[in-house]
Amino acid sequence: MVALSDLTPEQHRLLSEQTVELASWAFGNAGTRFKVFSTPGTPRDPFEKVADAAQVHRFTGITPRVSLHIPWDETEDYAKLRAYAKDQGITLGNINSNVFQDDDYKFGSLTNSDPKLRRKAIDAHKHCIDIMGLTGSDTLKIWLGDGTNYPGQDSIDARQDRLADSLQQIYGYLSEDQKLLLEYKFFEPAFYATDVPDWGTALLHVLALGERAVVCLDTGHHAPGTNVEFIVDQLLRAGRLGAFDFNSRFYADDDLMVGAADPFQLFRIMNEIVSYGALDKDSGVNFMLDQCHQLEEKIPGEIRSAMNVQEATAKALLVDREALSAAQEAHDVLGANGVLMDAFYTDVRPLLAGLREEQGLDPDPYGAFLRSGYLEKAREERVGGTQASWGA
């Protein structure tokens, strides 16, 4: 059995310092095109979302930031929200733009052939950058729903031109200490051609922009069968892996809890990160949860997810890298694979319980939160108003 004391000081440090950013929208209702189910106690505004996010950090100790989504989290006084977060023990993280929910963007936002609408979409991003100044966020995250549903609907190539120009304008509006994070996605909401569908396209765009433009890898945004850890390596090699959006999927962009569908894949991804030396907080790679809790309770779902990332990280740290290299050199396929599997099959939960105790946390964050009474209180207090969901 592996215990905290089995870690080297460096492994201990890396595990202790690891953080995972949360997304404010994970605390609102989410669903499919068929239905968004509601749940008692769901937040009605950004403040309540921040409060919920803070709970996750309170019990896990590894989620000190929460991303905002504009306009979903639009508020009159960002300084107040920032202060509120600080009071709750967390900070505001990335600002996520949203140019896919206005009727004006029906045929595209940053790629729209109508200059007026494209201008509006660019301005929406500038507005996000303005907010970053108020919230203290250093990263603008762009996930674009742009694309076409039918062959011929628009020129694939002209859309790339317009996208490049739009991104250039947005990038130019950033200050020197701010970054642009561009996310790619295989499909949905566009069903024929998505304008930023894969890591290659995203990388070409950020390379054209400059050094402060990086790529966001959402684990659910790939074609079936894609080897995600290979892409992790490619983006690290290019120096442009900016962030992960963690979640999991069985089919498409299911946005289930990270580690729920394929825990071995999560481990392989973290193993790639660790072996590349990119776990360190100074590596510039931001780990974030981007999930939809449609049927399950949201705060406990986020707690479980943060724990899943932490467990996968611990396992990746436990990989015997010397033995692995030796077996690889010797072309000992089973030996090398065995070294990896040994780490994966190791039960690291006691080790992490030890880490939490060391940090003054309950060794069982999930149970402790359930016992805290927070959910019951939220259900009681959050009556009336409109529950936050993707539309707000």
Place this chain on the structure above:
Amino acid sequence: MVALSDLTPEQHRLLSEQTVELASWAFGNAGTRFKVFSTPGTPRDPFEKVADAAQVHRFTGITPRVSLHIPWDETEDYAKLRAYAKDQGITLGNINSNVFQDDDYKFGSLTNSDPKLRRKAIDAHKHCIDIMGLTGSDTLKIWLGDGTNYPGQDSIDARQDRLADSLQQIYGYLSEDQKLLLEYKFFEPAFYATDVPDWGTALLHVLALGERAVVCLDTGHHAPGTNVEFIVDQLLRAGRLGAFDFNSRFYADDDLMVGAADPFQLFRIMNEIVSYGALDKDSGVNFMLDQCHQLEEKIPGEIRSAMNVQEATAKALLVDREALSAAQEAHDVLGANGVLMDAFYTDVRPLLAGLREEQGLDPDPYGAFLRSGYLEKAREERVGGTQASWGA
């Protein structure tokens, strides 16, 4: 060039008699989980949907029926709706149940472990059957969103037991001249295990129910790479191919216009139908469009789709079956494939223009509808109210 006169009398008859059922919801707004875009002129109630559906028939001559969706098309006086449809030149078709949009069905409808909720879902189907009596519909179509998002969330097996029992109760409520049509779907809205995910599961359920239970094949409801025409053949062999829900997809259940993503697949499906002798209106196979017109105009989209089905059918009828059999017998792979491709590459649009003229229709239904001014009038008149969409 192929003309109407090149058809045999039997081919001419089959093509003339072919019908395609429309879905009322195709005329309302549709979208993804990210956004449902609105369009001026969109219907606000079942009557306006029926009026729009009738336009499609008016110009194509092959869409004489429109399916209803309950509760989306719930109305106080079904006799009035039925009469209205008749006045417009069409009839009311299948009744589609909907047990996926009530908060009560969050964890399942016909499969729910809570007897009270399962009873509610069964009753919702009985209500649909009652409506069938009023509308003159002979088929209850069930597409079930039921399933689970996480391994362990519920027992796969217990859900099958409950589903079987629920279907039995619903089937028992049908009259002798009514049919139950069960649809399967690979995934969405459930992301781990869908309760009726494939043709095998659907077939086992309808076989257990009785002779008036049949399977609905939605062309977009399969795993990537699935050979759909093979399934067509299997269901025909089992005597249980009840209907098609036509649409097309590049990725998942994209619900694009039929023939838009892979016109060759549509042709192969129709070829299987024709070669099996299942095109005849007495074959019991109902052809229906089940599509989402998110970005494109809805009525013209339906017209184009109906024409696509008709063109694929005409091509399938033109396959030289004697030459095909001879090449197949001779193991002449290229020869046999060539016979099929010859038919597919034939431009049947002049032939169909001829058929329409023979029927007193404009040879160009799409253009004729656009020129009719109907869209402009709808945009003008349908102001205020709530546009129909998936939620209504």
Place this chain on the structure above:
Amino acid sequence: MVALSDLTPEQHRLLSEQTVELASWAFGNAGTRFKVFSTPGTPRDPFEKVADAAQVHRFTGITPRVSLHIPWDETEDYAKLRAYAKDQGITLGNINSNVFQDDDYKFGSLTNSDPKLRRKAIDAHKHCIDIMGLTGSDTLKIWLGDGTNYPGQDSIDARQDRLADSLQQIYGYLSEDQKLLLEYKFFEPAFYATDVPDWGTALLHVLALGERAVVCLDTGHHAPGTNVEFIVDQLLRAGRLGAFDFNSRFYADDDLMVGAADPFQLFRIMNEIVSYGALDKDSGVNFMLDQCHQLEEKIPGEIRSAMNVQEATAKALLVDREALSAAQEAHDVLGANGVLMDAFYTDVRPLLAGLREEQGLDPDPYGAFLRSGYLEKAREERVGGTQASWGA
């Protein structure tokens, strides 16, 4: 930490009695269409394959049978082979037919439109049944490569007719205590339409044959994203799950070691088996490895694979079924999922080491085999001759 003593007597019995059948061809060379790499020490005949298979059993204690493949394992004296296996401590298992490697079967075997060739394929199966009498095997396993590469190449429907007839003739030749096991596969070697592509088609055929016809589920033979444990449940419900061909895949039918690509899926499959009560040796479900060891050592690869199945089984047995049911009833999504994950994350290797020691085996079968010197001896002795591979 979980130890052997934590098991109930029933769990202990089930785990102790579990067996996994090996495939003779796993010990020969295998590869892709691009290359079959050779390895020193590879068997040259069925006797050497049996000897290697016996090693796996000697060290794991759970693989007491080895399947034969005809004609790959054709030998002049099956009684001698049977006695040899017995001497080695194992028995001969299923007989696998092969009608995909003769030029005569280029356009099909049991589905061929040429009566002479179809007769030849049927006779090849009767020959396998004759061999079963000599080897004491009770199951004829049929995996069919039949299918077509191009639309139109042959009639999908006529091929089904011929297949049904061929299977009927083969089934009729079996004795009352023999079974027919029909395997399905999504694609490969056929690239357009495979004649038995899915569980639905296989099930319809075995249902038509009779009670002693069952379906074989190869874990690598599905479309991307298919929920395999759902199919396990369907086949169990139908009383026709005859066997598993275990292996794993990232893309297509990769035939990698079971548990190597997605250990969580293997656990879910075993969990379905356990929860249905189908683990018992009297349940009629045969567990078999069907893998290709292209790059890795074969005997150690099989040992690792057998251990992977055993570990997944142990984890499945550890699922707290009462807690699971309670959480499911309560619609506690996270709770129910958590019960499953708890079992999956448990390190059962100490428990299984205990089981082996109880059985007088080395607690580390993989290491013990490597230390045994068997591989070195085989490399030394097996010089000259032709190494067994898929072609022999």
Place this chain on the structure above:
Amino acid sequence: MVALSDLTPEQHRLLSEQTVELASWAFGNAGTRFKVFSTPGTPRDPFEKVADAAQVHRFTGITPRVSLHIPWDETEDYAKLRAYAKDQGITLGNINSNVFQDDDYKFGSLTNSDPKLRRKAIDAHKHCIDIMGLTGSDTLKIWLGDGTNYPGQDSIDARQDRLADSLQQIYGYLSEDQKLLLEYKFFEPAFYATDVPDWGTALLHVLALGERAVVCLDTGHHAPGTNVEFIVDQLLRAGRLGAFDFNSRFYADDDLMVGAADPFQLFRIMNEIVSYGALDKDSGVNFMLDQCHQLEEKIPGEIRSAMNVQEATAKALLVDREALSAAQEAHDVLGANGVLMDAFYTDVRPLLAGLREEQGLDPDPYGAFLRSGYLEKAREERVGGTQASWGA
């Protein structure tokens, strides 16, 4: 009906000048890992392959080059082979390296951690470049089978380093008028991580090499659902689309005849080429067939395939680009899509028959070849010897 006279002079020129390169190995036997079927009349050496390739050009007039594969087409006197090709009316095209069929490359070639084996693989490429000097070929095409089958088997990152270095050495050996063409492939023969799996990876490598390094897009080498024409655009934008390997697929890398599985996709690809202005022979994009004729006759299969490319090109040229742009600008989804579909549904076979007659060719290349007696003669004369296949 569209006739040759409907083309503009520019369209006429582009269509007249289009060429498609053939692959020598397409005339040898091919198969799956399960079986390579043989066919009477199959070539036994590079000369007979060249003779067969020349037949395709003789009848279609658009395939004036044939690629060689080393060592499959290794011959003692390349000058003689070059002269022979010239006599037959064609020239020798690309040289394709092969470092996947030697036991030494079991664990990698250009990526192998063993410096001696990596050197051998690099030298094999230098040997190809030497041959290019003799055959007059200007392009070295590299498709690499390198990759790993199991997580941990080797370091993803270290393999990229070694690959980059190997490519650099090979590129440095090229003369100034020679190009390096790097192909990517999703999977197979590697089943876990392929070293050049996607266009992004290939592009990064060729960008690092220099201006004479370009990417080869094989239409069958993508994940399910990938939008290939989007990648065409990306590579054209980057100025690095070097060539197409045309074929078609239903599932994986099926290598069926181009246009056989999804003729609409082929049309969309050619439409992207035409709309980007990359059809012109000076554009630097080489069109090639890379197919396996497993069941069908090879020369007729190549003729049909070349015709398929030509037909798709003609349709792409017929797209009304003014109308398309206008509809796109107006966000007229159905109108824009309709413009594309109109071209696709047009029967261009009469137009191409006209083009052939203008060029002094039989309007029906497929039929004319079959009537020529060549196949019968080959079957009669090519007796004995070893038929060419993937292994030779």
